[in-house]
Amino acid sequence: MTAKKGLFITLEGVEGVGKSTHAAFISEQIRRTGRVVTLTREPGGTRAGEEIRNILLHAHETGVTAMTELLLIFSARNQHLEEVIRPALARDEVVLCDRFTDATYAYQGGGRKIAWDRIGTLEWLIQHGLQPDLTILFDLDPQTGLQRANGRSVADRFEKESLEFFARVRAAYLQIARDEPRRMVVLDAAPPIEVVQAELLKLLKDRGIC
Numbered sequence: 001m002t003a004k005k006g007l008f009i010t011l012e013g014v015e016g017v018g019k020s021t022h023a024a025f026i027s028e029q030i031r032r033t034g035r036v037v038t039l040t041r042e043p044g045g046t047r048a049g050e051e052i053r054n055i056l057l058h059a060h061e062t063g064v065t066a067m068t069e070l071l072l073i074f075s076a077r078n079q080h081l082e083e084v085i086r087p088a089l090a091r092d093e094v095v096l097c098d099r100f101t102d103a104t105y106a107y108q109g110g111g112r113k114i115a116w117d118r119i120g121t122l123e124w125l126i127q128h129g130l131q132p133d134l135t136i137l138f139d140l141d142p143q144t145g146l147q148r149a150n151g152r153s154v155a156d157r158f159e160k161e162s163l164e165f166f167a168r169v170r171a172a173y174l175q176i177a178r179d180e181p182r183r184m185v186v187l188d189a190a191p192p193i194e195v196v197q198a199e200l201l202k203l204l205k206d207r208g209i210c
């Protein structure tokens with residue numbers, strides 16, 4: 001296994017918080033400092049991972065159970081770690097990942113009610129203790145988030161879930177932020193984008209990243 005040297009940053013939040021836009025902004029700010037940024041996402045980030053993403057998001061008719069979903073997510077993550085994340089970190093790059101294992105605790109743990117220790121077992125199996133250096137949680141009331149998300153595209157398998165599901169997802173994210181306040185920073189995603197970006201820049205400066 002290659003040793004970690006670079007910086008691993010992950011972005012989290014319910015649907016519609018603007019993660020993709022914020023990811024592009026953060027990536028641009030860090031690139032300006034001269035560092036190489038690998039911008040990637042989960043589920044996905046590799047050819048195999050994108051195929052798995054397709055099953056997870058669009059194959060409504062396949063009837064994937066919660067445990068199968070969990071195993072598919074960790075399969076995609078394992079490929080992503082081996083093919084993209086660990087090599088980029090070993091080259092001392094910044095890896096900026098749109099969702100990672102906190103999403104699994106939030107969606108499969110909180111949303112689908114799979115016990116967190118089962119998720120922890122798989123996490124240990126493939127990550128061997130590798131954790132993000134910084135996770136930014138864009139927090140937003142799920143009703144507002146889903147309205148934003150559904151306004152831009154046809155709802156995928158997750159976006160069709162109930163508001164109660166997303167309320168559990170949000171609560172799980174906030175629980176992780178309480179448990180790991182140094183790693184996970186919560187930003188309010190409700191204000192206009194310029195306001196959120198100003199907060200982001202301040203955070204990156206405070207952490208010595210920009």
Ligand code: TMP
Pocket residue numbers: 015019041042043057073099100101102103104105107108158159
């Ligand atoms: P995205 O819309 O942010 O690209 O994420 C795709 C969906 O995948 C989103 O609804 C959350 C879901 N997801 C999980 O359920 N568990 C996970 O571990 C990850 C990474 C994503």
